[in-house]
Amino acid sequence: MDFRLTDEQLQVEEMVRGLSRKEFAPRAAQVDEESRYPAENHRRLAELGLLGMLYPASYGGAEAGPVSYAIALREVAGGCASTGVGMAVTNMTGEAIFRFGNDAQRSRYLPMLSAGKGAGAFALTEPGAGSDAGGLSTFARKDGDGFILDGSKVFITNGSHACVMIVMALTQKSPRRISAFLVEPGTPGLSVGKCERKMGLKGSDTVSLSFEECRVPGSAMLGAPGEGLKIALSTLDGGRIGIASQAIGIARSALSTATEYARDRRQFGQAIGEFQAIQWMLADAATELDAAQLLVFRAASLKEKGLPYSKEASMAKLFATEAGNRASLSAVQVLGGYGYIREYPVERHLRDIRVTTIYEGTSEIQRLVISRALCG
Ligand SMILES: Cc1cc2nc3c(=O)[nH]c(=O)nc-3n(C[C@H](O)[C@H](O)[C@H](O)COP(=O)(O)OP(=O)(O)OC[C@H]3O[C@@H](n4cnc5c(N)ncnc54)[C@H](O)[C@@H]3O)c2cc1C
Incomplete structure (x- = not known):
C-alpha cells in the first residue's frame, strides 16, 4: 500500500489548486452575492482540460482517471463550490455518454462538453x-x-x-x-x-x-x-465520489480560514487557538476530513482499477459530506460573530456545503445502499 500520489496526480493538484486560488476563490463571494453563473470559470476549466477528465483524448477528453478527477474537483470546489458542482455534473454527463453511448453520440457530444461549448446536465x-x-x-x-x-x-x-x-x-x-x-x-x-x-x-x-x-x-x-435506471444508478456511483470531493474541498477551505483566525484572534490575553475548546474543534475537523479523503481515494482507486466500488462510493459520500458539514459548522463557531457575517467566507462555505448531504442521494439513501451491500 502506498499513500503517496503519483507525480501526475501531484501535478494535477498543484495546477488546479493554483487556478482555483488565483482565479476562482477571489470571485466566489461576488458570484454568491449576485447569484451569477460564472461562465468565465467554466471556460477556464475547459481550457485546462478539466471538463472531460474521464474519457479519452480521441473524444476531446483528458482521461486523467478517477483519482486525479477527485483531486481536481476538490481543489475547484475549495475555491468556488458552485463552479465545482458545475464541473462535477459536466464530467459525470460526459463519462456516462462515453460509457453507454455509441460512436455517433460520443463524437457529437464529448468534444463539445470538454471544450466548454456548454455544460452537461x-x-x-x-x-x-x-x-x-x-x-x-x-x-x-x-x-x-x-x-x-x-x-x-x-x-x-x-x-x-x-x-x-x-x-x-x-x-x-x-x-x-x-x-x-x-x-x-x-x-x-x-x-x-x-x-x-x-x-x-x-x-x-x-x-x-x-x-x-x-x-x-x-x-x-x-x-x-430499458437500461435507463441502470445507467442512472451507475452514473451516480461515480458522481458520489465527486460530491464527496466537493464537500472535502469546501470544508478544507472553511477549516483553513478557521485555523488562521484561531492563530490571530486574541481574547483573555491570548490567541483563541490556545484554548483547548478551539484546538479540539480544529483537530476533530482536520482528522475527519483526512479520514474522508482516504475513503474518497479508496473508492476512486477501485474505480480506476475497474473493480466494484458502489458501496465504497456511498461510504465516501456519506462520511465526507457529513464530516464536511460538521467541519464547516465548527469553522463558523471558531470565528464567533465574525463567522456569521459575510466579511468572512465561512458562512458561505456552510451554506454551500449543506446540500452535499442531500443531492446525488441523501445520507439516508447512502446508508440504504451501504446496508444493502452488507446484507447482500
Ligand atoms: C441544488 C440541487 C441540485 C440538484 N441537482 C440535481 C441534478 O442535477 N439532477 C437531478 O436529477 N437531481 C438533482 N437534485 C435533486 C436531488 O438529487 C434530490 O433533491 C435528492 O435526491 C432528494 O430527493 P427529494 O428532494 O425529492 O427528497 P425526498 O426523496 O422527498 O426525501 C425527503 C427526506 O426523506 C428521506 N427519505 C426518503 N426516502 C427514504 C428512505 N427510503 N429511507 C430513509 N429516509 C428516506 C430523505 O433522506 C430526506 O431526508 C438537486 C437538488 C438540489 C437541492
Whole structure:
C-alpha cells in the first residue's frame, strides 16, 4: 500500500489548486452575492482540460482517471463550490455518454462538453420522484422512428447552460421500463424553468425542465431500451465520489480560514487557538476530513482499477459530506460573530456545503445502499 500520489496526480493538484486560488476563490463571494453563473470559470476549466477528465483524448477528453478527477474537483470546489458542482455534473454527463453511448453520440457530444461549448446536465429527479428515482413518471412514447417526451424534472443542475442533457423517462408503464435520452437545448417542446433561489451554491443554475410533446429522434436513446435506471444508478456511483470531493474541498477551505483566525484572534490575553475548546474543534475537523479523503481515494482507486466500488462510493459520500458539514459548522463557531457575517467566507462555505448531504442521494439513501451491500 502506498499513500503517496503519483507525480501526475501531484501535478494535477498543484495546477488546479493554483487556478482555483488565483482565479476562482477571489470571485466566489461576488458570484454568491449576485447569484451569477460564472461562465468565465467554466471556460477556464475547459481550457485546462478539466471538463472531460474521464474519457479519452480521441473524444476531446483528458482521461486523467478517477483519482486525479477527485483531486481536481476538490481543489475547484475549495475555491468556488458552485463552479465545482458545475464541473462535477459536466464530467459525470460526459463519462456516462462515453460509457453507454455509441460512436455517433460520443463524437457529437464529448468534444463539445470538454471544450466548454456548454455544460452537461443529468435529469433524473421529478416533483414526485426524488430519493425514489425509479418512481419517475416522465413518459417517452414511441412515435415512428422517434420518441415523444412528456413530463417534468426538477432541481436540474446546469439545466440552463447545458449543450446536452441525459433525461431519464419511462418507455413502458407495465412492467416499468426506464430509458435514457440525450436531449439538446432548444428541442421543440422542452422548456427550461427559472433558476431556483437557494441557500447556497448560488452560482450554480438549478432549474426545472418541462417536456410537452417533445420529440427526439430514436438515435437520442442512450444505451439500450430499458437500461435507463441502470445507467442512472451507475452514473451516480461515480458522481458520489465527486460530491464527496466537493464537500472535502469546501470544508478544507472553511477549516483553513478557521485555523488562521484561531492563530490571530486574541481574547483573555491570548490567541483563541490556545484554548483547548478551539484546538479540539480544529483537530476533530482536520482528522475527519483526512479520514474522508482516504475513503474518497479508496473508492476512486477501485474505480480506476475497474473493480466494484458502489458501496465504497456511498461510504465516501456519506462520511465526507457529513464530516464536511460538521467541519464547516465548527469553522463558523471558531470565528464567533465574525463567522456569521459575510466579511468572512465561512458562512458561505456552510451554506454551500449543506446540500452535499442531500443531492446525488441523501445520507439516508447512502446508508440504504451501504446496508444493502452488507446484507447482500
Ligand atoms: C441544488 C440541487 C441540485 C440538484 N441537482 C440535481 C441534478 O442535477 N439532477 C437531478 O436529477 N437531481 C438533482 N437534485 C435533486 C436531488 O438529487 C434530490 O433533491 C435528492 O435526491 C432528494 O430527493 P427529494 O428532494 O425529492 O427528497 P425526498 O426523496 O422527498 O426525501 C425527503 C427526506 O426523506 C428521506 N427519505 C426518503 N426516502 C427514504 C428512505 N427510503 N429511507 C430513509 N429516509 C428516506 C430523505 O433522506 C430526506 O431526508 C438537486 C437538488 C438540489 C437541492
